[in-house]
Amino acid sequence: MRHLIDIMDLSVEELDEMIAVAKDIIDNPEKYAHKCDGMKLATLFFEPSTRTRLSFEAAMYELGGNVLGFSEAQSSSAAKGESVSDTIRTVGCYADIIAMRHPKEGAPVVGTRRSTVPVINAGDGGHNHPTQTLTDLLTISREKGRLNNLTIGLCGDLKFGRTVHSLISAMSRYDNVKFVLISPEELKVPEYLKEEVIIRNGLECEETTDLEKVMPELDILYMTRVQRERFFNEQDYLRLKDSYILTPEKLETAKEDLSILHPLPRVNEISVEVDDDPRAVYFKQVLNGKFIRMALILKLLNK
Ligand code: CP
Numbered sequence: 001m002r003h004l005i006d007i008m009d010l011s012v013e014e015l016d017e018m019i020a021v022a023k024d025i026i027d028n029p030e031k032y033a034h035k036c037d038g039m040k041l042a043t044l045f046f047e048p049s050t051r052t053r054l055s056f057e058a059a060m061y062e063l064g065g066n067v068l069g070f071s072e073a074q075s076s077s078a079a080k081g082e083s084v085s086d087t088i089r090t091v092g093c094y095a096d097i098i099a100m101r102h103p104k105e106g107a108p109v110v111g112t113r114r115s116t117v118p119v120i121n122a123g124d125g126g127h128n129h130p131t132q133t134l135t136d137l138l139t140i141s142r143e144k145g146r147l148n149n150l151t152i153g154l155c156g157d158l159k160f161g162r163t164v165h166s167l168i169s170a171m172s173r174y175d176n177v178k179f180v181l182i183s184p185e186e187l188k189v190p191e192y193l194k195e196e197v198i199i200r201n202g203l204e205c206e207e208t209t210d211l212e213k214v215m216p217e218l219d220i221l222y223m224t225r226v227q228r229e230r231f232f233n234e235q236d237y238l239r240l241k242d243s244y245i246l247t248p249e250k251l252e253t254a255k256e257d258l259s260i261l262h263p264l265p266r267v268n269e270i271s272v273e274v275d276d277d278p279r280a281v282y283f284k285q286v287l288n289g290k291f292i293r294m295a296l297i298l299k300l301l302n303k
Pocket of ligand 1: 048049050051052053123132263264265
């Protein structure tokens with residue numbers, strides 16, 4: 001039985017295979033419409049979500065399966081003190097596969113220890129978000145036609161941004177990828193990630209606070225939200241929240257074939273005027289999230 005806790009649980013060959021399956025689902029949805037007939041996905045969301053939970057649910061319905069679950073901890077027995085481990089063990093009696101989001105880093109790993117069914121980490125605190133990374137990889141692959149030979153700018157909250165951490169780990173395994181890390185000093189990529197992924201693998205990397213300076217270099221611009229829920233101090237959040245706001249003017253020096261991604265939700269960091277720019281692909285990215293989660297469900301259920 002396989003779980004997905006960290007994007008590094010999947011080999012590059014498996015990533016490429018899942019991207020290929022997702023593309024086949026897009027081209028031939030009828031082939032997949034009954035693959036999960038009679039099966040159930042449980043979505044256990046102890047933290048808010050729109051895209052991840054609903055795309056998982058849409059994915060399972062489109063595979064012919066059904067869905068059960070909860071969307072807030074307060075409506076589950078976690079509110080009475082039940083452990084994550086007991087919750088997962090219980091839900092495994094009702095469902096064939098579980099997708100869970102939890103505010104505590106490492107909670108999905110704890111959930112796997114006594115689980116009788118595959119568990120998917122749908123985001124754990126500021127740690128990892130592997131299915132967002134699968135979504136990002138499918139989007140980059142569809143937009144650019146490759147996952148190598150790319151300069152990727154990651155901008156915003158690189159400290160708490162779990163989607164950033166997972167994406168750096170995943171992209172570090174493809175050839176000739178350069179990272180440009182754009183953040184305020186206080187929200188830089190954690191040292192452990194720099195040392196264990198970027199430095200250890202000898203990857204090219206530039207750190208800056210200046211988005212406009214590096215804009216002309218970028219093939220991908222991955223914008224992120226400064227996450228209020230991760231700050232201990234409201235003053236710090238208010239000071240940093242509008243550090244970067246992408247506008248049409250700031251894109252004037254960007255490449256014509258730049259792709260602008262954002263895991264969403266957005267608050268202020270991309271002005272709505274940018275949405276009409278053909279380089280803005282973040283709503284295509286939302287749709288890709290459903291297709292790649294269909295591919296993931298199939299893989300973990302051996303379908
Ligand atoms: N990208 C993402 O994880 O969005 P949600 O928080 O809406 O699931």
